[in-house]
Amino acid sequence: MTDRFFSAGDWKDDVILTGTEAHHLARVLRKQAGDEVELFDGQGTTALAVVERISKRDVSLKLMTQPETRARRRPLITLAVAPPKGDRFRWLVEKATEIGVHQIIPIQTERSVVDPGDKKLEKLRLTMIGACKQSGRNHFMVIQPSQTLETLRESEARRGITFYGDVPAPHIVSPFQKIGDSSSEILVVVGPEGGLSQAEIEMLGSWGARPICVAPHTLRIETAAIALASVLVAAQMNESE
Numbered sequence: 001m002t003d004r005f006f007s008a009g010d011w012k013d014d015v016i017l018t019g020t021e022a023h024h025l026a027r028v029l030r031k032q033a034g035d036e037v038e039l040f041d042g043q044g045t046t047a048l049a050v051v052e053r054i055s056k057r058d059v060s061l062k063l064m065t066q067p068e069t070r071a072r073r074r075p076l077i078t079l080a081v082a083p084p085k086g087d088r089f090r091w092l093v094e095k096a097t098e099i100g101v102h103q104i105i106p107i108q109t110e111r112s113v114v115d116p117g118d119k120k121l122e123k124l125r126l127t128m129i130g131a132c133k134q135s136g137r138n139h140f141m142v143i144q145p146s147q148t149l150e151t152l153r154e155s156e157a158r159r160g161i162t163f164y165g166d167v168p169a170p171h172i173v174s175p176f177q178k179i180g181d182s183s184s185e186i187l188v189v190v191g192p193e194g195g196l197s198q199a200e201i202e203m204l205g206s207w208g209a210r211p212i213c214v215a216p217h218t219l220r221i222e223t224a225a226i227a228l229a230s231v232l233v234a235a236q237m238n239e240s241e
Contacts, residue, residue, distance in 0.1 A: 002038045002048070003029055004133045011067055015039060015049060017059040020126070026054045036064065042132065042140035045069040072139045075236035076102040076160075076185045077229055080152055082192035083114040084221040092222040093124045096141060097131035101229050102185075103142035107149050111194035115146055149200060152189070153207055160185030163232075164196065164204050165224045166211035186232055188212070190225045 049061040
C-alpha cells in the first residue's frame, strides 16, 4: 500500500506538509523527490501526489490525480467507554479506528477512575490519525470530550439502537441476532472495571438500551469495547449485503 499522509484543507495543485506529517515523510520514511504518496483529509477525500521538494520545515507535494471523495461507510457505531488506565486507552482508540468505529465518547460513571483531559484527548487524536494512515481509513473517528453517563442520553441515545456491555445471562442479546437495518446508528456503552452500578443499568434500561455480551467471562474495558465493536460492525455489514 502507498504510504499515506494527512493534510487538511482544500487541496490545489500543490500541497505543503508541515509538522509531524512532514517529519514522518522526510525523517522517518526518508522519502525523496519523485516518490509517490497518498494524501487524505480525514473527511473522505484522497488523492495521489508526488514529492517535489523537502526542506527542514516542510515538504512540497504536487497532486497527480484529482481529489476523490467517498461517502462514509455504514453502520455508524459509537463507543461510550469508561476510559481504562494508562496506555490501554490509547490501544483502544487505535483498534477502534482500524475496525471502523464512528466515534468514541469517554464517559464518567459511578465507578470510573480515569477522566481524560484536553491534552490526553489531543494525544489520542494523533493516535487515531496514525491508525487511519496505517489502515487505509479515510474518515476520521471522532473523539468527543468526556461527559457523564446522564448527559449521554441527550446527545446520543435517541438517534438509534443502544446496547450496554454486561456479563453472560440468558436474557442478554446475542450480537449475531438481527439488530436493525444497515443504516441504523448504534450506541454501545462500556462501563469501568468495577462494572456499571445497578442504578446506571436501570437508567440505561429506561432509555430502551439492551444488554449485550460477546464472551463467557468478564472482560477488561478495552477488550469488551473492541470485541463488541467488531461483532456489531460484522453483523451490520452482513445485513447490508
